[in-house]
Amino acid sequence: MTAAEEAPEPPYTAVIFTSTRTGGDQGYAVMSERMDRLAAEQPGYLGIESAREGAFGITVSYWVDEEAAAAWKQVHEHTVAQQRGRTTWYAEYRVQVATVTRSYGSGDSIR
Amino acid sequence: MTAAEEAPEPPYTAVIFTSTRTGGDQGYAVMSERMDRLAAEQPGYLGIESAREGAFGITVSYWVDEEAAAAWKQVHEHTVAQQRGRTTWYAEYRVQVATVTRSYGSGDSIR
Numbered sequence: 001m002t003a004a005e006e007a008p009e010p011p012y013t014a015v016i017f018t019s020t021r022t023g024g025d026q027g028y029a030v031m032s033e034r035m036d037r038l039a040a041e042q043p044g045y046l047g048i049e050s051a052r053e054g055a056f057g058i059t060v061s062y063w064v065d066e067e068a069a070a071a072w073k074q075v076h077e078h079t080v081a082q083q084r085g086r087t088t089w090y091a092e093y094r095v096q097v098a099t100v101t102r103s104y105g106s107g108d109s110i111r
Numbered sequence: 112m113t114a115a116e117e118a119p120e121p122p123y124t125a126v127i128f129t130s131t132r133t134g135g136d137q138g139y140a141v142m143s144e145r146m147d148r149l150a151a152e153q154p155g156y157l158g159i160e161s162a163r164e165g166a167f168g169i170t171v172s173y174w175v176d177e178e179a180a181a182a183w184k185q186v187h188e189h190t191v192a193q194q195r196g197r198t199t200w201y202a203e204y205r206v207q208v209a210t211v212t213r214s215y216g217s218g219d220s221i222r
Contacts, residue, residue: 092217
């Protein structure tokens with residue numbers, strides 16, 4: 001889902017991850033890029049979108065259902081990254097798991 | 112919801128707005144700040160979070176339910192901004208309406 005137009009048909013699951021970074025990289029950039037690639041290899045992955053502005057960032061990952069999102073949370077390398085996030089990379093974070101029920105955009109013929 | 116810790120108890124509605132900006136400001140910054148303030152005055156508003164990195168941005172607004180989110184979409188000044196967004200500010204955009212079913216974060220005692 002690099003382009004907004006490629007969104008799947010609802011319903012599907014969105015995991016909204018918001019975070020405030022601590023200072024310095026401390027291995028964050030490499031891990032972040034690795035996690036994006038690893039997520040894309042998981043069953044039920046639909047896409048990922050991220051933006052960070054200063055310390056504050058929003059990443060939304062999209063999955064066919066909650067089970068697929070939950071399975072990604074449990075992938076070993078990802079659990080290690082989550083632990084490092086809590087101890088090192090994030091001053092604060094929140095995970096919100098949501099079911100997308102409607103989607104429309106600039107590429108649609110009907111708005 | 113400026114801090115991730117202030118998230119409400121699910122279920123509630125999240126509107127995920129992703130967009131790619133065209134070049135130049137063209138009144139965008141003033142409108143964007145105005146819409147944030149106007150949204151905060153609406154019934155059922157819970158918060159808004161935004162990050163833009165280069166041209167790509169994610170804004171998530173939070174509402175008590177889908178009706179509150181739908182009512183905000185219809186507020187006159189907001190409809191004018193939406194129209195200007197389609198014609199001027201956004202090369203592409205997508206709106207995804209979702210129901211948040213679970214939320215946890217760094218400020219919670221139980222993860």
